[in-house]
Amino acid sequence: MVNKVVGILVCLVIVVLDIVAGFLGIKAEVAQNQEKHLRLWLFECKEPSQEAFRFGVGAILLLIVAHVLANLLGACTACSQEGNHKASEWRKQLLFVSLIITWIIALGGIGLLVMGTKANDKSNASCGLSHHHLLSIGGILCFFHIPFSTLYYVIATA
Template identity: 60%
Template sequence: MARMVGIFVCLLIVAMDIAAGVLGIKAEAAQNRTKHVRLWLFECKDPSHEAFKLGVAAITLLSLAHVLANLIGGCSICRREEYQKASPSKQCSVACLFLTWVVLAIALALMVIGTKSNHKSRATCGFTHHHYLSIGGILCFVHAGFSVGYYVTATAVFG
């Protein structure tokens, strides 16, 4: 029974991360369909409400997937001394946990910047913010891999 729950949790995390990635990439496509004028590094563009909604949905799904992976995976090592004496599977678990946080921080930052630039009150001219949403979406796929790796190694330690 516990094995089936573990498989379900992994599939749920992967599904949420994949959905967030697809929504981020679709938000980028919606943003590219808006009217814009470009001069070297500067660009003037109208915001896309569709890209804004898709970006918010992607951010929400990525955050929920991260919370789910961290809550279900737990924390097996909390101090540096424990980490140095830990088994390789525990060390792998901590490494995956660290990498999920790094990827989350980068992906969320990129998607928030891309989404904020599409807010309806921001018809802006300035430096280009190309591909922030799509790169954030691609990082959602990376987050899925590290999250599942963390969950599998964290639960293998306890089981």
């Protein structure tokens, strides 16, 4: 009974962290688009947005915390269970696939959020290739992180 309650709470924390990270990434994109910018084809000159930078850093940190929480607690529980060695083959495969997909989504989301956030660093006012929509795509990947990280945690602790 206690394990079920803890499992539900961990899943809820992961979901909330990913949702907030996703909204912060999208909010960072909105803040970035409010700044002045001059665009010519693929090149863009723009002023960095301090608000977008803060939202981006928040999104990165929350996505990392959600990812570490799901992987660390899921892996610790999966390794400590005695019956895990006797788990069915499809469960092991589903666990592995969900782990790989979770890592791919997390690395992609973190990478896009870092690039978008770095473009809004105060010392980075420059012209160059357009970094349009990196923050919002990174925020959307946070939402895709929810089902796979939750699935991984649930399968690892089942």
